[in-house]
Amino acid sequence: MPDLSEILFQLGECGELTSLPVTPPIYQTSNFYFPKVSDLRKAFTNEFRTHIYTRGNNPTVEVLRKKLAALAGAEDALVVSSGAAAMSIAVLAQVKTGNHIVCVKNPYSWTEKLSRVILQRFGVETTFVDAGATDAIIASVQPNTTLIILESPNTFTFEVQNLKQIADFAKPKGITTIIDNTYSTPIGQHCIEMGIDIEVHSASKYINGHSDVIAGVVIGSSSKIESIFQSEFMNLGVNISPHDAWLILRGLRTLPVRMRQIGESTQQVIAYLKSAHWVEKVNHPFEGDATKVNLAKSQMQWYGGLFSVYVKSNDIATIEAFCEQLRFFKMAVSWGGHESLVMPACAFYASDYNGLRKYPANLIRFSIGLEDANTLIRDMQQSAVVFVK
Numbered sequence: 001m002p003d004l005s006e007i008l009f010q011l012g013e014c015g016e017l018t019s020l021p022v023t024p025p026i027y028q029t030s031n032f033y034f035p036k037v038s039d040l041r042k043a044f045t046n047e048f049r050t051h052i053y054t055r056g057n058n059p060t061v062e063v064l065r066k067k068l069a070a071l072a073g074a075e076d077a078l079v080v081s082s083g084a085a086a087m088s089i090a091v092l093a094q095v096k097t098g099n100h101i102v103c104v105k106n107p108y109s110w111t112e113k114l115s116r117v118i119l120q121r122f123g124v125e126t127t128f129v130d131a132g133a134t135d136a137i138i139a140s141v142q143p144n145t146t147l148i149i150l151e152s153p154n155t156f157t158f159e160v161q162n163l164k165q166i167a168d169f170a171k172p173k174g175i176t177t178i179i180d181n182t183y184s185t186p187i188g189q190h191c192i193e194m195g196i197d198i199e200v201h202s203a204s205k206y207i208n209g210h211s212d213v214i215a216g217v218v219i220g221s222s223s224k225i226e227s228i229f230q231s232e233f234m235n236l237g238v239n240i241s242p243h244d245a246w247l248i249l250r251g252l253r254t255l256p257v258r259m260r261q262i263g264e265s266t267q268q269v270i271a272y273l274k275s276a277h278w279v280e281k282v283n284h285p286f287e288g289d290a291t292k293v294n295l296a297k298s299q300m301q302w303y304g305g306l307f308s309v310y311v312k313s314n315d316i317a318t319i320e321a322f323c324e325q326l327r328f329f330k331m332a333v334s335w336g337g338h339e340s341l342v343m344p345a346c347a348f349y350a351s352d353y354n355g356l357r358k359y360p361a362n363l364i365r366f367s368i369g370l371e372d373a374n375t376l377i378r379d380m381q382q383s384a385v386v387f388v389k
Helices: 004-009 037-044 059-071 083-092 109-122 134-139 163-173 222-236 242-252 255-273 290-299 316-325 373-386
Strands: 076-080 100-104 125-129 145-151 176-180 198-202 216-220 279-283 306-311 341-344 363-367
Touching (some): 076 083, 076 222, 216 222, 316 373
Parallel strands (some): 100 145, 176 198
Antiparallel strands (some): 076 216, 306 363, 341 363
C-alpha cells in the first residue's frame, strides 16, 4: 500500500491532462509550484506574465482577462473583487498629492466617495461637473489636472458625454481618461477605440448577468494595466477567486443574447411608461433631448435595460406603496441580472426627511431583466393604481 502522505499529497496530482474540457477548468489553487529554483527565479522577474500565487495571476482568471480585453479592443485587462475596487485602483494609479481630477457629477457612489473624501485626505482635489455637459468638463481642466473620470451614461439619471471629444482633448495634454462603462459593457460601447485610456466595469452587472458574483474589471493598454498590477492591484489584494472568474466566463457567453432580449423588452416597457398617466418623465440614454439621444446612439451599440422615471407624485407613502405592490420587480440595489429590479430614490433618506436631496423623492429606477415585457407592464399597471389620476 502506498505511503499515506503519498496518497494525500501526490497521488493523481502531477500528471498532464488527458482529456480536453469544453469549458476552461477552474484552477482553484492559491499556489503554484516549480520543479527548479531557476524556474521560480525566472517567475519572480514578472509575476504579471506567469503563475506564482493566485493573489496575482491564475489561469482561470487569465482566460477571462484575455476575453474582456479583446471584447473592448484593448491590449489587456485586470479582473478584481468589485467594481468599486476596479475604479479605486485605476484612479489611485493616476494621481499623487497636488494633482487635480475632473469627475462627472453624481457618479457611482463609491467613485464619488473615493474622489470627494478619500483622495482629498491626501491632497488630491476633485471638481465635479454636470455629466451631460461635455464642454464644461473640458473647461474644468486645470494646469495640475492629471485625470478625467467619466460615466457615460450615468446610471441613475442617464446623462452622456462625448467620449471622443474629451479623449482628443485630454491625450495631447497627458491627462488620463477613465470611464465607468458598466452600463454598455465592452461590447456595447467601444471606449478604447474612441481614445479613452482606461475602461472600468462592475462585472457584477451585465457582464456576469446572473446576480451571483461580485467583481470588477479594469481594461487598457498593456503598459497601463501592468503598471496597475505591479503596484495597486498586488498591494491592495483585490484579486477575484478562480471560481468567480469561471462563473463570469459562463455568463459572458450569453451577453449578446441577454442584451438583445433586455433591449427589446425595455423598449416595450418604456413605450408604455411614456403614455402612462402616473409618469412625468422617462430617463434613458435613447430617450429625451434629441442632441443627447443622437450622441448616445452614435456611441452605444445597444438599448440598455436600466432607466429611471419621475412619477407625478411627491408623496413618499404613495411612492413606497407603488414599489411594495410590484410583484415581478424585486426591490434591490444593483442591476444587470436576469431579474427585474426597482430602486426608489426615496429609500436613500428617512421617510420624513425634508432637507436637500441628491436625487428627488419622485425618482424611481428600474432594471429590466429577462421576464416577458407584457408581464412587467401589467405588473406596473396593477401597482400604479396608488397614483390618483
